[in-house]
Amino acid sequence: MSDRPVIAVVQPHLGLLVPQLSQHYDMIALWEEKDPPRLAEVSALIMAGEFRLPPELIDQMPKLGLIACFTVGYDGVDVAAVRARGIQVCHAHDANHEDVADHAIGMILAQRRAIVAGDRMVRAGEWKRGAKMITGSLDGARIGIVGLGSIGAAVARRAEVMRMETRWWGPNPKPDAAWPRVDTLEELAAWSDILVVAARAHHDNEKMISAAVIDALGPEGLLVNVARGQVVNEDALIAALRDGRLGAAALDVYAQEPTPAERWADVPNTILTPHTGGATDAAVRRMKEMLLANLTAFYAGEPLPTPVP
Incomplete structure (x- = not known):
């Protein structure tokens, strides 16, 4: 088993992140995952914040320490509930x-x-x-x-x-x-x-x-x-x-x-229009940069650059 941190990506449209992140992390694409026990090793979760994050999914990840919203929005996350479990939450602040x-x-x-x-x-x-x-x-x-x-x-x-x-x-x-x-x-x-x-x-x-x-x-x-x-x-x-x-x-x-x-x-x-208001090439580039910065800080034990308020 790899000793690299295990990160799960929730939504298929964020699959474009997997190849780049795979250079440094052990990635799990949840829509393809065939081995549910691997979820127990997940320490960070990447998601689009407009979608609801089911509590039962979090229950399968006892090592989860970070929920990283690739998006600016984070309304799909019950921030108070996950923070009560010691989980940090970040987002792409003012990216788009x-x-x-x-x-x-x-x-x-x-x-x-x-x-x-x-x-x-x-x-x-x-x-x-x-x-x-x-x-x-x-x-x-x-x-x-x-x-x-x-x-x-x-x-x-x-x-x-x-x-x-x-x-x-x-x-x-x-x-x-x-x-x-x-x-x-x-x-x-x-x-x-x-x-x-x-x-x-x-x-x-x-x-x-x-x-x-x-x-x-x-x-x-x-x-x-x-x-x-x-x-x-x-x-x-x-x-x-x-x-x-x-x-x-x-x-x-x-x-x-x-x-x-x-x-x-x-x-x-x-x-x-199909929820494309903030989906520009420049915005996506900024979101990627913030995501990488937050992951780096989290695994280094440093403060997150863009935590949710």
Whole structure:
């Protein structure tokens, strides 16, 4: 048996990490593992933080000392519970917030300027001489941001340059914020032409974008979600889009991922992307660098460079 540390990778889409890490560690790909007793030797676990980490999996790893979220998010980990077992948790702190903000702005442009609809029109041969598609300007548009963390602030900076008026809401005031905070989420939705959800998901804010918030945004409003699917009441969102009580939605995240295609087949005025907001080459490179740094520090008995808060 190798005397190298044993590390397990949870999700198949993180399999790209295995060849590089195999140079220094004994790697286990859980989706291929045929020898469950090997799990008892695992000292570090690598995962995508948006997926729930089952406690029964941790129970099979008595030597586990580190849960390394390759991603920025870590909402799939019960941090308090695993820390109570002496397990450290790290993540890719601020690795992709600028990229996610770019994606949010791109989705706003795609919907407001009908870029996707225009593409389809040209390809379908429906562009008629003399006809002109009139789309929505962003000049003076009111954008409300839910959660003024790294992503929310990055969206606000871009919106300001694009001549939009910005306000925000979050549970905790930020006296140094450059943009005004409104008192309630519903008040922000009622004020906004565009509502961007950029809040970190946790057990207290599930479905906080409720039917009431969606109705407050209204039939001319656009809801953009680049946070987590569970912070939006997806059933209420779909019903409002079908009924015309909400103008449009641009979504990168969903209650279930992958989201079933048939769920959206007859839902109008939507732009959908497959949770790619932060998945850029530069962001993945930074995530790899942070992961390697955290693993090196953990096995050297040094403080983790990017522990979860």
